[in-house]
Amino acid sequence: MAEKIMLVDGNSIVNRAFYGVPLLTNAEGQYTNAVYGFFHILLKLMEEDRPDYLAVAFDLHAPTFRHETFAEYKGTRKGMPEELRQQMPLLKEVLRAMNVPIYEKEGFEADDLLGTLSRKAQEMGWTPILVSGDRDLLQLAEENVKVRIPKTKGGRTEVEDYFAKDVMEKYGVTPTEFIDVKALMGDASDNIPGVPGIGEKTAVKIIQQYHDLETAIAHTAEIKPKKASENLAEFQEQARLSRYLATIIRDVPVELERECGRADGIFTPEAYQWMKKLEFKSMLPRFEKEQAPSAAVESSFRKIDTKKDAKVFFDNLKKEETAYLLIQDQGAWQGMGVYQKDCGGVWLEIGGDLSEEELLGCADEFLRDKAWKKIGHEVKADVHLLYAHGYEDFSADFDTALAAYLMNPTANSYAYDDLARDFLAEACPSYEEVLGKGKSKKALSDLSMEERRDFCAKQAEVCFRAKAVLQQKLEENQQELLFYEVEMPLLYVLADMERWGMKVDRQALLAYQKTLGERVEEVSRQVYEMAGEEFNLNSPKQLGMILFKRLGLKGGKKTKTGYSTAADVLEKLRPEHPIIDKILEYRQLAKLKSTYADGLLAVLDEKTDKIYSTFHQTITATGRISSTEPNLQNIPIRLELGRELRKVFIPSSPEFCFLDADYSQIELRVLAHIAGDETLIEAFRQKQDIHRLTASQVFHVPFDEVTSLQRSNAKAVNFGIVYGIGAFSLSQDLGITRKEAENYIQQYFLKYPKIKEYLDRTVKEAEENGYVSTILNRRRAMPELQSKNFVQHAFGERVAMNMPIQGSAADIIKIAMIQVHRALKEGGFRSRLILQVHDELLIETAMEEKEAVEKILKEKMEQAVTLSVPLDVDVHEGNTWFEAK
């Protein structure tokens, strides 16, 4: 059988890929979606066709012979988007790493190179397969020359294949005649003029009859629609020109290299490194398979599953740096992975001859003795597991997940496979890859002993080796203080908060639920009555139909699926119809019932009547913590009815009460400090009302004559500054015109020039460095600022302005939490830190400790860091959370 060569139009495929795959970036902020899509398509096609050779052709920027003939050629083309342009050199680099020959020739397009190479291939007795994203290439189809046109949509690639007969079938003309059709109809995308008034239909009809342009011109008079006949007569030169432009040249001076570009040679180690660097996880297995076709390597990992061996192992374990992993699966502890420099990876499995308690018995000294420097991953989970077995203050020295989070807080996950890829540049199978997902998900215990040993011990190895890299990077980034003195100690504080939980008055919550249930019923009945029918009031789609169709209210489309029924939209419709009021009331009640009353009861512990939230330390982009199952950081407070809910949160014992401390204006204080704005700093030092001050500055009124409306408007301006202000949004928020909002902002910057300078400087530095950072050197990468897309770039600017402020505030309260926790512990208090809500700490305290604890709380929070402005903390006490605010 003849050898096959796949010839690819690089530009058109990478274009398709770019628009078919959503924008992706890797950890370095490099856009990768087009390159990903390109190889996704290429590998798929290669698998299907199994070509022996491979080559890719590209256009050059330089004008081609077509431009010299016709200056307007491709004149309507827009430039490549910046996000794609950046990926072009990358794509070529990877292709070179794969030893794929790249063809580029000044004065010619990729099409011409493909036409020429395909002819030369045929002369050598090879069968060409042509791959392109556009149909121009169809003119090259032959009886055994296939043209393949891949389409990527929604992550799936479909391919249309054309041999000569397929072109005939679909277009009714031969591939060669296809050129003549194009000469008549033109091509808008390439700006080929064609003949006016002749479109695809007419052009095909004419060519079917006369087979080529010249014959058609010779018979112009006979051509049917009169308009077409006249125009062909008048524009015959333009048609000839179009034909010339549309014809792919097949004798470009290039040589087809026989030996380079073997299709089976693309899976090189260099290419593999690129795939890892670009985070193309799904492509890695292909490369691994190709690289190590058969080598059945002996596992270097050891398994221990008897008490005797475990004892010997731990007795001989050297007192040096050790990665340990307490592996849990399906809610149960499965065993322990251990890795040291010399002993390598070991898997200690809980099961037949080694129980949990026996393993702990053997590992006891290791777990307790600080002489072992312990490297863990998600150590908070280990703290909980070991606490349940009587280890009250287990601690580790390095949490690789926390360190990885500091390297890039916007990553989706910090699992072992992520560590391996990002910090070791190698592939490690993920849980999903090993155990599957969804229905067919396996348990760790379903694996064979060898698989389990290798998988778990490998994780310990990755953890150990990644630590060295992370440690180095923490040092380079000057993040050691942040890591060792903030994030690591905080983990134990969060573990204590999670373990302690928060007590709830179950009866009060049930009563609240019942009241809400009744009111939800009542209000929904009223809504149905006013609407004239029953419908699903929770469905925005159905509600939209009722409001905007049945009742004929005028609502602008807002969402991508239909009418928006969000509260701010309904609010504007309030005067139009009394139903709106009821709907808003329903929404409020339904939210409180489903999310809060029902939601909290669902997670309320039967035995203790406590709620045990989980606090996440590696989720947010700014350094805040988050809370789930339930989220205790968004318990209602702004509206009275919701605020009532806080009455059900009570201290864990009747002798206790709550102390709630919150930072006053922490973000604005941080801003004043970072920007060094004297006016603002002085105002905070004088304990001035900051919103009132802003109002007097922006609205040019004496401080004492500021009205309450002016003050609240100024408050919105201050908020806007912190979020990275925009005139439009401020105007929306305040219900004023955009012009007025612009004026407010302008006045603000006039009075606080240092703030303006700071915001500008931050964005500029973010663009230059690629990241922004907080007072403790917490970083966030800013790939958005590389975008030429207006919306994305503007978003990036706002993020750059906001992150240092929000993030520094997060740094500060984290320090306060650690110090408060430590002081309570060292002072032997019974008081406990219960909750953090970004600028607020909640403690429950025994009556006799109250005053001492209040002092600790306020002082530790206010003294957490020293800024050029004082930090001010308000403390309230109460017997419920409601009272303590």
Added chain:
DNA sequence: TTTTTCACG
């Protein structure tokens, strides 16, 4: 699984 809505700082 994604979208819409809404609760918090």
Added chain:
DNA sequence: ACGTACGTGAAAAAA
């Protein structure tokens, strides 16, 4: 001309 404030998580509907 673009489409619009920063950071979260949960419930319900729609796809």
